[in-house]
Amino acid sequence: MVEKSEIVVIGLNHQTAPVEVRERLAFSSEDNPKVLQTMRQNPYVDEVVLFSTCNRVELLVATKDISKAVEMVKDFFADFKKTPRQSFEQALYVYDGDEAVRHIFRVAASLDSMVVGEPQILGQIKESYQEASSNRTCGVILNRLMHRSFSVAKRVRTETGIGDHAVSISYAAVELGRKIFGQLEGKAVLLIGAGEMAELAVEHLVTNRARPIFVANRTFERGLEIAEKFKGTAIRFEEVHDYLKQADIVISSTGAPHYILVRGDFKGVMRARKNRPLFLIDIAVPRDIEPEINRITNVYVYDIDDLKNAIQENIEERRKEARRGERLVDEAVVQFRRWFECLDVVPTIVALREKLEEIRQAEIKKTFASLTSASEEDRAAVDRLTVSLIKKILHDPTLFLKQRGHKDKKSLYVDIIRRLFDLDEPNNREP
C-alpha cells in the first residue's frame, strides 16, 4: 500500500541567516513559477508552495519521502542560485509533521516575524499560495494547510492585541499625536531640517490628513524640494520662530550642534496660540530642542530616546500578546493533525464500514419492530442479507483505495470519500 504524503518545510529566515545569505537565496516573483514548475516534475514532490520575502525563503512540500525530498531541495537551491551548498546549508531549518504545520501557522500569524505582529506577512503568504494554486502545485493537503493558516492568522489578529501598538519611531510619533490632539486632521506640521526618519514621520502625519505642512531648511532649495513632496510650503530657516504660533506639531531633525529652539523662544507663543497644545518631536542627535521646553503648560517635547522607549514598551506588549497567539496556534495544530491522520486509507475504510454498520443496525431495528410475525429464523436471514449487502458494496471502493499507483492523488480520493460519506467529526470539517 502506498504511504500517505508528509508535510515538510525547508527554509531559512532572519533568525537563522544574515542578510547576505538571505539575499543569495531570495527568489523574485518571476522566479516563483519556474521554481514551482521544476519542483512539480520531481518524483519526490507531491505538492509545493514557495515563500520568498526579504526575511525568509521557504519551501513547503508534501512528500512521501522526507529525507530524499530535503536533499533534493538543497541541491535545487544550490543549482538554481548557482551557489555552493555549504554557503547556506548551515542556516537551513527543516521541520516535518506537526512542527511544519506549527511553523506555517506561526509565520502566517506573524509570530515568526522580525517585527512580531507586522501585518504584511499574511498578504505575502496569500500571494505565494495564489501563485502555487495557479501553477497547480497545491493538492488536498497543502490547500487545507494554507486555508487553515489564513484562518489561524485572522484569529490571532482579532483575538489578541498583537498588531495594536506602534513599533516604529515615526508611527510612535503619530500615535502620541493622536493622544494629544485626538484627530490629526487639519493640524499644522512644521518640519525643521531633513532626514529619512523625520520625513517618514511627516508622511505618516500627512496620511492622517495633517495639513498644512511647513518645511524649514538651512538651504532653501532643499526645503522647497521636500515641501513639494508633501504639497507643503517652504519657509526660511529664520522664520521658524514665527511659525511656532501656527504649527501644532513640530518635527526637528537638523545637524546643528546646538539647540534650534530654546525655552526663551516660547515667550508669548502660548498666549498667541490661545493655549492650543503644541507637540515637539526632536529626532536630531545632538538634540535640537531644549528639554526644558517640556515644562511649559500644554507643550510636549519628545526626543528620540523618549520615542524609542515608547516603542520598547509596545514591543513588550506585543510579546505578551504573542504568547496568547501561540496558544491559538497550538490549538489549530492539534485540529489539523486530527484531520491529517484521517487522510490515511485504513482509518477511512474503517470509518466507512462503521458508518454503514450503524445505518444497518438502525434500519434492522426499525424493520423488526414492525415485523412482529417474523420468526427467529426469518430475522437471522434478513440480518445476513444486510451484512452481505454492505460487504459487496464496500468491496470495490476498498480495493480501489488499497490499490498501488495513483501517487499523489491518494489523499484527494480519501478526502473525497470522507466528504461524500460525511465521515469527519463535526468540529473538523472544512469551514
Place this chain on the structure above:
Amino acid sequence: MSLLFALTIACYIASSLGYHGYVLFQKRPVYRVASILLWMGFLSHTGVILLQYFEVRHIPVQGLHETLFTFGWAVVGVFLILQIKFHLMVLGALVAPLAALSVIIASILPIPPVEVDPLLKSLWRTFHIGTLILGNAAFAIAFLVGILYLIQEKAIKDKKRGFFFRRLPSLKLLDSMGYSCLIAGFPMLTLGIITGAIYAQMVLGRFWSWGHKEIFAGITWLVFAALLHERLAVGWQGRRAAIMTIVGFVILVFTFFLRFLG
C-alpha cells in the same frame, strides 16, 4: 417601590463592576453589558422618582437624602446624554460608582418629616434645588473628566506610558468634554442661585443674606464664571482649565454640604 429602589442600587453596583472589568480587560462585550446595566439602573431610578411624584405629588428634593438620591439620577442622566457625543467609555467606571454611592448613602440617611410648604413657595424651592442638582451633576462629570485629563496629561508629559495612557482617550476629547459640562452646568448653577434668591425673598423677605451658604455659593459661581470667561476669551484649555474645574467642584461640594449640615 422599595423593590425598584433595590433594583436601582443593584444595577448601579453591577454596572460599576462591569465598567471596571472593561477598563481592566478591554473587552467590548463587557462594556456593552455594563452600559445596559447602567441604562436599566437609570430607568428604574426614574421609575422611583415618577412613582413618588404620582403617589404624593412630591419631587424628591427635600432634605439631604432626597437630594442625594436625585443627584445620583442626574449624574447618570448627564453621563448618558454626553455618551451620545463623546463615547468616553472609561468614564463609566467613575460615574457608575458615584451614582451607586449617592443612592446607597441616600438610602441609609434618616428620612426627616417633610414640611409642607405653601404651593407657590414649594414650587420655587423645587425649581431652585432641581436646577442646582442638574448643575451639580454636570460639574461632577466635569470634575471626573478633569481628573482623567490630569492623569493622561501627566502620562504624556512624564513620558510614562502605562496602564492609563493606553486606556484613556486623547487630551483633546477630555478637554472638550469638560468644556461641554461647563457650558451645560453654568446656566443651571446661575438659574439655581437666582431661583434660590427669589425663594429667599418669599420666605425671609430678602433676596440675599450674607450667610455662609450664600457666600460660598457666590464664590462657586465666580470660579466657574471666571473659568468660562477664560476659556471663551483667552482660550484657556488643557491643564489649567482641568485644575480650575476640579477646584470649582470641590468648593461646590463644600457649599452643598454646608447647606444641609451647616
